[in-house]
Amino acid sequence: MLVVGTAGHIDHGKTTFIKALTNIDTDRLAEEKKRGITIALGYASIEEEGSQISFIDVPGHEKFVKTMMAGASGIDAVMLIIAADEGIKPQTEEHFRIIEHLGIHDGVIVLTKCDLVDDTMLTLRHQEIKRYFKGTFLEQAPCFHFSIKNRDEIKAIKTYLLSLSRVPSDVKKKLPSRLYIDRIFTLKGKGTIITGTLLEGAINLNEQLYLYPSGEPLRVKGIQVHGKVVSEVSYGNRVALNVTIDTSMGKVGDLVTSHEHLEGKYMVDVSLKADTQIKHWERIRFFTGTKEVFGRIAIPNQGVIASKASLKVQLRLEAPIFANVGDRFILRRFSPVETLGGGVIVDLNTKKKTHDVRLEDHNELSVSDQALMTAISRLTLPFGPEHQDFKTLSYSQQELSRKFLALLSQHILIRITDNLFLSHSQFEKEKAILYDILNQYHMTHPYQRGLNRATLKSKQFKKWSKPAFDGLLDNLESDQYIQQSGIYVATGEFEVIKDDFYHRVSAEIMALMREKAFTVTRYGELKKIIDKSQKHYDIFTYLNYLKIIVKIDEDNFITGEAYGVATTSLLKWFEHNTKLSVAEFRDFLNISRKTSVTLLEHFDAIALTKRIDNNRELIKIGLE
Numbered sequence: 001m002l003v004v005g006t007a008g009h010i011d012h013g014k015t016t017f018i019k020a021l022t023n024i025d026t027d028r029l030a031e032e033k034k035r036g037i038t039i040a041l042g043y044a045s046i047e048e049e050g051s052q053i054s055f056i057d058v059p060g061h062e063k064f065v066k067t068m069m070a071g072a073s074g075i076d077a078v079m080l081i082i083a084a085d086e087g088i089k090p091q092t093e094e095h096f097r098i099i100e101h102l103g104i105h106d107g108v109i110v111l112t113k114c115d116l117v118d119d120t121m122l123t124l125r126h127q128e129i130k131r132y133f134k135g136t137f138l139e140q141a142p143c144f145h146f147s148i149k150n151r152d153e154i155k156a157i158k159t160y161l162l163s164l165s166r167v168p169s170d171v172k173k174k175l176p177s178r179l180y181i182d183r184i185f186t187l188k189g190k191g192t193i194i195t196g197t198l199l200e201g202a203i204n205l206n207e208q209l210y211l212y213p214s215g216e217p218l219r220v221k222g223i224q225v226h227g228k229v230v231s232e233v234s235y236g237n238r239v240a241l242n243v244t245i246d247t248s249m250g251k252v253g254d255l256v257t258s259h260e261h262l263e264g265k266y267m268v269d270v271s272l273k274a275d276t277q278i279k280h281w282e283r284i285r286f287f288t289g290t291k292e293v294f295g296r297i298a299i300p301n302q303g304v305i306a307s308k309a310s311l312k313v314q315l316r317l318e319a320p321i322f323a324n325v326g327d328r329f330i331l332r333r334f335s336p337v338e339t340l341g342g343g344v345i346v347d348l349n350t351k352k353k354t355h356d357v358r359l360e361d362h363n364e365l366s367v368s369d370q371a372l373m374t375a376i377s378r379l380t381l382p383f384g385p386e387h388q389d390f391k392t393l394s395y396s397q398q399e400l401s402r403k404f405l406a407l408l409s410q411h412i413l414i415r416i417t418d419n420l421f422l423s424h425s426q427f428e429k430e431k432a433i434l435y436d437i438l439n440q441y442h443m444t445h446p447y448q449r450g451l452n453r454a455t456l457k458s459k460q461f462k463k464w465s466k467p468a469f470d471g472l473l474d475n476l477e478s479d480q481y482i483q484q485s486g487i488y489v490a491t492g493e494f495e496v497i498k499d500d501f502y503h504r505v506s507a508e509i510m511a512l513m514r515e516k517a518f519t520v521t522r523y524g525e526l527k528k529i530i531d532k533s534q535k536h537y538d539i540f541t542y543l544n545y546l547k548i549i550v551k552i553d554e555d556n557f558i559t560g561e562a563y564g565v566a567t568t569s570l571l572k573w574f575e576h577n578t579k580l581s582v583a584e585f586r587d588f589l590n591i592s593r594k595t596s597v598t599l600l601e602h603f604d605a606i607a608l609t610k611r612i613d614n615n616r617e618l619i620k621i622g623l624e
Helices: 014-022 030-035 062-072 090-101 119-132 154-163 367-378 397-409 424-444 453-460 466-478 500-514 523-530 534-545 560-573 582-589 593-605
Strands: 002-008 042-048 051-057 077-083 107-112 143-145 178-180 183-187 191-200 202-204 208-212 216-225 228-230 232-234 238-243 255-257 265-274 283-288 291-298 310-321 328-333 339-347 413-415 421-423 482-485 488-491 549-553 556-559 609-612 615-618
Touching: 002 014, 002 090, 002 154, 014 042, 014 051, 014 077, 014 107, 014 154, 042 154, 051 154, 077 090, 090 328, 090 339, 107 119, 107 154, 119 143, 143 154, 202 216, 216 232, 283 310, 339 367, 367 397, 397 413, 413 424, 421 424, 424 453, 424 466, 424 482, 424 488, 453 466, 453 488, 466 482, 500 523, 500 534, 500 549, 500 556, 523 534, 523 556, 534 549, 549 560, 549 593, 556 560, 560 582, 560 593, 582 593, 593 609, 593 615
Parallel strands: 002 051, 002 077, 077 107, 107 143
Antiparallel strands: 042 051, 178 191, 178 255, 183 191, 191 238, 202 232, 208 216, 208 255, 216 228, 216 238, 265 310, 265 339, 283 291, 283 328, 291 310, 328 339, 413 421, 482 488, 549 556, 609 615
């Protein structure tokens, strides 16, 4: 399938030539018939040797350039029509500049009305064409002759166009579908019809799509490609869709896509080639797809873009656009209306630039890869391939996943979890911040095993999901940059200081607890020691971590030695018995009933035993 657009000055015979080529009259409006000019887009097609060529006949009159640019969206090649009796005119030049800005690189030149000039004039026209198109993609393009009286070269033109036909790309077919509406109308008995060129992906009968900017879902009731009913259509085709929305809900310029939850963009970074001088903050008309939006241009350092210069600039738009990185655009002056230049969208997730900040640049990469790198460098939270900022890139999920794997191997990305990543630079920032927090904590808490991981998350990582935060810690631990011990996190090299103060406080705590032997020690008694300072409390907590002392419940603690004897004795009892009473537990340990109840309630709480009536039964062998 090849989509070919016509371009050229008004009344140079574009529509007449298309009719001769296809036997289809693309003038479809009464006003067009009356005035003899094309106002709206016209469409025709031919099928030769199993290949289909779709033609878009676009207007030539200056006031209809907006419509011409809508038609240029999705065009693969151009037929530039030049009347032999008039030659290259201002609108011919403007149309050709637009074609170049839209990235069209194939085409032919057709000299029409050749019957109105002699051979000398034809020779002069060829010389004029050769001079004007030198250094452009049309420099080596063939120049065919046509007139109403002589159609001999029609077959040669068809043959040449067939040679330009594209081989469908499986990669492009797997992308989310995108179609910008260039016509929307009601057909009696059918309902709403929208037409456009399917730029990417495929659309199937009964598929649910989405209309933007409204986000309204719609269902595809019917598909036609040049009058033929089909059940599926792939990218590159001109298509008419019968859809389940009212015509009042959509308009020319809207996007129909399989993407759900798209966000409109009011600010875009673009690579611009200027046709004329452009001033900072000049009001502009921005055209992309089939949409026109007003806005202003922000030039780095608030400067001026010279004619023919190329520069990366930012556009601030007055209405949202729904485009992809790599899409082509045209800029026109707000008033008086003239083409300022055009180029390619390089970033749709940009931030407002100050006057002295230039846009990111990765000249060695494709536009989409540049945007991917820029998006990755800006994301400060862990992300996956499905992140919103990647929806503006023309990648399938499979292709994006492959890109991620390549970036991982190049150490540009760091894997946080199976599905979450960070840029290497952001990872290093988070790593440094985390280390600094831990190091500061160790300086004030040298007797504490580390910082509680929940506290650490709340300090710097509260916006991170728990799996992402856990993944970050695991990643750093595998590099021995940090160490994790239960709920505690410490720097890789940290060790609790066991100096004279540590040993003195530890001995004081243990002396108090050993006085009671198997009797539990209440927290209120321990507070007399551990409330003396933060360091006293930290040593107490560390002893608890080492299980030198064991927390039975919120109010009671016991030495680790006594806890071990109690647990071993309980398990040994159940080797020969199925039930244990409070009295039996009290007697074989020779402890008070109160301590016996407290310990058994603790064993119930950790699911080692289960209370049934006034007895305990073992429900788990061993402790975790």
